[in-house]
Amino acid sequence: MSAPLGARLAGADVVSDGDTIAAIATPTGRGALAIVRLSGPGVRAIAHALLDPVPETARRATHCRVRDHAGVVIDDVVATLYLTPHSFTGDDLLELSTHGGLVAPTAVLAAVIRAGARQADGGEFTRRAVLNGKLDLLQAEAIGDVIDARSSAAHRAALRQLDGGLSQRVGALRSRILDLEALLAYDVDFPEEDDGPVPRGRIQGVADELIAALDALLATGDRGTLVHDGALVVLAGGPNVGKSSLFNALLGEARAIVTDVPGTTRDAIEAVLDLPGWPLRLVDTAGLRETSDVVEQLGIAASSRYLGQAAVVLACGDDEATLDAARAALRERTTAPVITVATKGDLIPKREQMRADVVVSARTGAGLAELLALVERRLSEQHGEAAVDAPGLTRARHLAAVSAAGAELRAFGAAWRDDVLPATVAAIHVRAAAEALGELIGVVQVDDVLDAVFRRFCVGK
Ligand SMILES: Nc1nc2c(ncn2[C@@H]2O[C@H](COP(=O)(O)OP(=O)(O)OP(=O)(O)O)[C@@H](O)[C@H]2O)c(=O)[nH]1
Numbered sequence: 432m433s434a435p436l437g438a439r440l441a442g443a444d445v446v447s448d449g450d451t452i453a454a455i456a457t458p459t460g461r462g463a464l465a466i467v468r469l470s471g472p473g474v475r476a477i478a479h480a481l482l483d484p485v486p487e488t489a490r491r492a493t494h495c496r497v498r499d500h501a502g503v504v505i506d507d508v509v510a511t512l513y514l515t516p517h518s519f520t521g522d523d524l525l526e527l528s529t530h531g532g533l534v535a536p537t538a539v540l541a542a543v544i545r546a547g548a549r550q551a552d553g554g555e556f557t558r559r560a561v562l563n564g565k566l567d568l569l570q571a572e573a574i575g576d577v578i579d580a581r582s583s584a585a586h587r588a589a590l591r592q593l594d595g596g597l598s599q600r601v602g603a604l605r606s607r608i609l610d611l612e613a614l615l616a617y618d619v620d621f622p623e624e625d626d627g628p629v630p631r632g633r634i635q636g637v638a639d640e641l642i643a644a645l646d647a648l649l650a651t652g653d654r655g656t657l658v659h660d661g662a663l664v665v666l667a668g669g670p671n672v673g674k675s676s677l678f679n680a681l682l683g684e685a686r687a688i689v690t691d692v693p694g695t696t697r698d699a700i701e702a703v704l705d706l707p708g709w710p711l712r713l714v715d716t717a718g719l720r721e722t723s724d725v726v727e728q729l730g731i732a733a734s735s736r737y738l739g740q741a742a743v744v745l746a747c748g749d750d751e752a753t754l755d756a757a758r759a760a761l762r763e764r765t766t767a768p769v770i771t772v773a774t775k776g777d778l779i780p781k782r783e784q785m786r787a788d789v790v791v792s793a794r795t796g797a798g799l800a801e802l803l804a805l806v807e808r809r810l811s812e813q814h815g816e817a818a819v820d821a822p823g824l825t826r827a828r829h830l831a832a833v834s835a836a837g838a839e840l841r842a843f844g845a846a847w848r849d850d851v852l853p854a855t856v857a858a859i860h861v862r863a864a865a866e867a868l869g870e871l872i873g874v875v876q877v878d879d880v881l882d883a884v885f886r887r888f889c890v891g892k
């Protein structure tokens with residue numbers, strides 16, 4: 432991991448609530464190994480109480496027996512000790528590779544807790560790493576994203592964020608805002624001078640440049656959130672035209688139920704399709720039609736909701752009439768680009784007569800690659816190429832912070848230009864802009880921001 436920005440910003444002092452926390456860091460279930468992780472000031476004492484031999488040298492794998500309080504051997508482990516501040520959390524940290532399965536890791540964790548540790552909360556290890564300046568908040572969030580990634584593109588984006596690229600970009604902007612604040616302070620110190628020591632136009636120019644830079648960063652959020660979450664691609668059209676069959680064929684597995692009864696799909700079904708460029712959230716929906724069946728009506732309402740959020744819609748039909756009906760129904764329900772898809776291509780005698788962007792057959796697989804290429808092309812036309820390596824924003828939290836900073840600078844710029852506010856008052860907007868970015872990186876540690884970021888972390892991370 433490159434530059435630990437958090438360490439530079441927050442100071443490298445190690446902070447800890449004094450507790451030693453412990454958790455099983457691997458998922459429950461049958462497997463070769465599991466990891467019990469503990470961190471805090473009591474790590475070495477617990478190691479002395481339980482391990483034989485006691486690992487003394489940092490960062491060296493030591494094969495030891497674990498004994499419980501009664502001296503009974505409960506597992507054979509490989510222990511690795513990390514000493515403060517050179518550990519993931521910044522505190523002393525011990526990782527025990529135990530045997531897998533249910534019993535061994537649970538018994539080792541119980542012994543560790545009996546020896547003085549307490550069960551860690553979800554994300555508590557990473558939270559300590561942030562509080563100790565080992566990671567900043569964007570990097571901590573990236574760890575969660577690496578673990579939760581549902582596509583290789585989202586995984587790559589998370590690794591880039593973990594590398595600190597986004598933190599550096601946001602940190603650099605924040606420094607420039609702080610410089611602007613300093614320029615203003617200088618101006619305030621010499622109020623008697625007519626034009627001030629810093630020309631008004633120069634301050635205006637700096638503010639304008641910063642607004643443009645924040646806008647450029649904000650513009651990465653559209654593509655970033657699409658890669659992070661997957662671009663929503665909705666299959667829509669009348670009943671029985673072959674939407675679920677196409678959905679299954681694209682996924683390469685039988686996820687949705689297919690029958691020759693119209694109205695088979697009742698609820699929207701979602702799956703991730705991990706394409707090399709854009710990851711897709713593919714959604715199969717209930718066929719759009721007038722119906723008195725309450726369950727089917729609910730399904731159709733769900734289809735409409737998805738259509739409202741779609742990045743691309745596939746209008747499916749198995750003949751001219753159903754294609755026209757799909758086009759018409761979608762005109763009212765979505766503003767996303769629509770690709771018309773003629774389904775059941777194996778049954779169409781003369782393909783060239785179908786007025787559709789692409790002809791596919793779920794049965795033979797014909798046209799599927801062409802359809803996916805078309806989806807990717809539409810997404811790139813709308814949102815720019817997917818595989819751009821520049822660091823960008825990926826979450827609503829990022830977008831909110833950067834747009835708040837932009838709004839504050841705009842408010843400052845307006846007040847400054849019209850000379851309506853004294854410099855000291857106008858400077859409050861500049862300070863607020865810097866604070867919004869500080870909160871984003873975690874330089875300004877607000878408890879509920881930390882809570883929001885770590886809420887969804889797993890225990891042991
Ligand atoms: N020959 C052929 N038949 C297909 C193809 N795709 C679907 N079908 C048939 O068309 C019928 C309807 O397919 P579904 O995939 O359930 O259609 P749907 O649009 O999901 O229908 P609803 O869920 O009822 O809206 C089934 O009998 C499928 O076997 C295809 O590519 N070729």
Ligand SMILES: [Mg+2]
Binds near residue numbers: 675676716718
């Ligand atoms: Mg269906």
